[in-house]
Amino acid sequence: MTVPAEPGPPLLVVGHGTQDKDGVADFGRFVQRLRRRMRPAVAGGFIELSPPPLTEVVAGLYGDGHRRVAAVPLVLVAAGHGKGDIPGAMARELVRHPGLSYTYGRPLGPHxxxxxxxxxxxxxxxxxxxxxxxxxxxxxxxxxxxxxxxxxxxxxxxxxxxxxxxxxxxxxxxxxxxxxxxxxxxxxxxxxxxxxxxxxxxxxxxxxxxxxxxxxxxxxxxxxxxxxxxxxxxxxxxxxxxAEVIGDCEGLADLVVERYEEALAGDIRMNCDTCVYRITLPGFEDRVGAPQTPHHHPDDPADGHGHGHGHGHVHAH
Known part of the structure; x- marks a missing residue:
């Protein structure tokens, strides 16, 4: 008798968040789609602006006994959220949950x-x-x-x-x-x-x-x-x-599963040739080697009363 393969670590889908209730609903439906088609556990949360907050989702996975997760940023381009905010937020969770580790997938586009x-x-x-x-x-x-x-x-x-x-x-x-x-x-x-x-x-x-x-x-x-x-x-x-946005669909789910499998296999081909945190580009010299920390999120208990953003910009999504 063939023994079924053990399911892999949970897929943690990390979004930025939005103040739009339809956008939150789209995200929730997409996470449910992934749950229906994947054997590993699937969870999804936001780093700010809307529930469920990432910190609660990670605490739930940790409470269920998971000690390793594969985090896939649900972003199209490798900008500040994918390069700094999400990894910084995950770093906080590693401190909060001893023994937890994660692998990080790359952004979805271009593909x-x-x-x-x-x-x-x-x-x-x-x-x-x-x-x-x-x-x-x-x-x-x-x-x-x-x-x-x-x-x-x-x-x-x-x-x-x-x-x-x-x-x-x-x-x-x-x-x-x-x-x-x-x-x-x-x-x-x-x-x-x-x-x-x-x-x-x-x-x-x-x-x-x-x-x-x-x-x-x-x-x-x-x-x-x-x-x-x-x-x-x-x-x-x-x-x-x-036209409409890309939206919750099977094609998008295919791509997220691909990024999940890449993360587990260690096949992460991130483009660093034009990253301002690694390469000196004219006008952005001060960003080389800058620490990657999450900006303040009001949903995160570590932020106390702070509702500002460390990057000095306002978010509306």
């Missing part, structure tokens, strides 16, 4: 699975109510969150180019005939959504899909849609459509 999911969201936006795609080539504005980390912003540019390659780059006879794919950001970086739309208009685009590069619903994706609608109202000759 071919994400490009496929983005393509599906784009096609749904182009189909509209009739269910049939409109005629003629479309342009795409890929909108990322935006960061003070140039590496993270550059990655959104990379995703935009990867999305265009094979879907129209080089001429309308290739792929889906996309006219072009341009990147933009909703906060902390430029071009903004209106600036990106204006660039596409100046390039001759008349049909534009605003494609949010976000996992779940939230304050910032809503802002992307609001700014796209405001620009469209001022330019009635343009056909501007806003």
């Amino acid at each position: 071919p699975t994400l490009l496929t999911l983005l393509e599906e969201r784009m096609e749904a936006a182009l189909s509209g109510a009739s269910g049939t795609a409109a005629d003629g080539p479309a342009a795409v504005l890929l909108v990322g969150r935006g960061s003070t980390d140039p590496d993270a912003n550059a990655e959104v540019h990379k995703v935009a180019r990867l999305f265009w390659e094979g879907r129209g780059a080089g001429g309308p006879d290739q792929g889906h005939g996309l006219m072009c794919v341009e990147p933009a950001f909703i906060s902390l970086a430029r071009p903004s959504v209106p600036e990106g739309l204006e660039r596409l208009r100046s390039l001759g685009a008349r049909r534009i899909v605003v494609l949010p590069y976000f996992l779940f619903r939230g304050v910032l994706p809503d802002r992307v849609a609001d700014e796209a609608r405001a620009y469209a109202a001022g330019h009635p000759a343009l056909d501007i459509r806003c």
